[in-house]
Amino acid sequence: MSDNQDRWGIPGTYVFDLRLSRRGYAINKMCHSLRLAENRDLYLADEEAYMARFGLDDEQKQAVRERDWLRLTQLGGNLFFFLKLGATLGHGLYPIGAQMRGESYEDFMKTRNVPGAT
């Protein structure tokens, strides 16, 4: 999924432009709905039904099932939206980020100036 990097030329980065936004619209719409507590409950009760309701395609559903945040990003998921999915599932920003870097959480934290400030 390098067409975004072909457009923007920033390695390791998926610039959220309109093309990526259109690709990920269903993911982001689903995640946006999770700002409401009652929807978080519905999601946790039946993830498959919830994903189907928002029309995620098979690749997107699989990335959600695997909690593969990098793949979700490549498929158009925007971090600010899918942090609401993370909040629903109990996955915080830093573990999500470590996974996108391909590192363990512990190794990622060793790269920080003040790892206590979480």
Next chain:
Amino acid sequence: MAKIVAGIGSSHVPSIGRAYDQQKQTDPAWQPLFDGYEPVKRWLAEEVKADVVILVYNDHGTEFFLDRYPSFALGVADSYRVADEGYGRRPLPDFPGAPEFSEHLANSLVADEFDLTLCQEMDLDHGFLTAMPLLWSHDDDSWPVQVVPLLVNVIQHPMPSGRRCYKLGQALRRAIESFPEDLRVAVVGTGGLSHQLNGERFGFINEDWDRQWLQDIRQQPEVLADLSHKEVMTAAGAEGGEVIMWLVMRGALSPQVREVHQFYYAPMTTGIGLLALEDDAG
């Protein structure tokens, strides 16, 4: 006549809000941050005494969705609620608006060719919330200032250029100064500094760039206004691209400004910057 009495640049980071709510002011990892804001909080309370705060921010997938995303949006409501970002609402009081002032700003800015989306309801997420309690004391149900939220699209490209943000700030100054009442107005630009939260480059920060930004925004904002999004995102991280919101604040100040205070701290994944400026009367 209304006048601008302070210009503040401040990062907005969810973990700061969490630390504030969990009262980590003396936690060794967080104390430098809270101590760093304290002189500005004191200056605002004792000398600036603003009546209204215009705070430039972006929403983070909370209140605004991609179905119809505004490039610029201005709050014109009587009050604004604290949003739920997925964890429940933060225990902060809702914010009193300044509807007549907002209406004047809307009329003036649109006449001045900034065609803003006008919002009569607008829940506020960490983009707005982070800086407020670090800069103004509140009690359980009230704030000492009224607010006008001004949203900029820094989420989805194409987003406004830095130059456009700077010009919006200049138009904002004309709008403020044409309001007939004697209001004392603080303008706060939020966001940045360097950070990246997506992709394999997650966690990228650039402390040298951040420190240079804190200097240049005061001394040569025109140079910063001409940077492209790609230049900013390459040097400051993809999400660091939101620093252009500081240019709205800077555009609203006089060409020469005086620095009241500066603070920088980069503990985790964001270069957290604070800059307090005022018009240089001389």
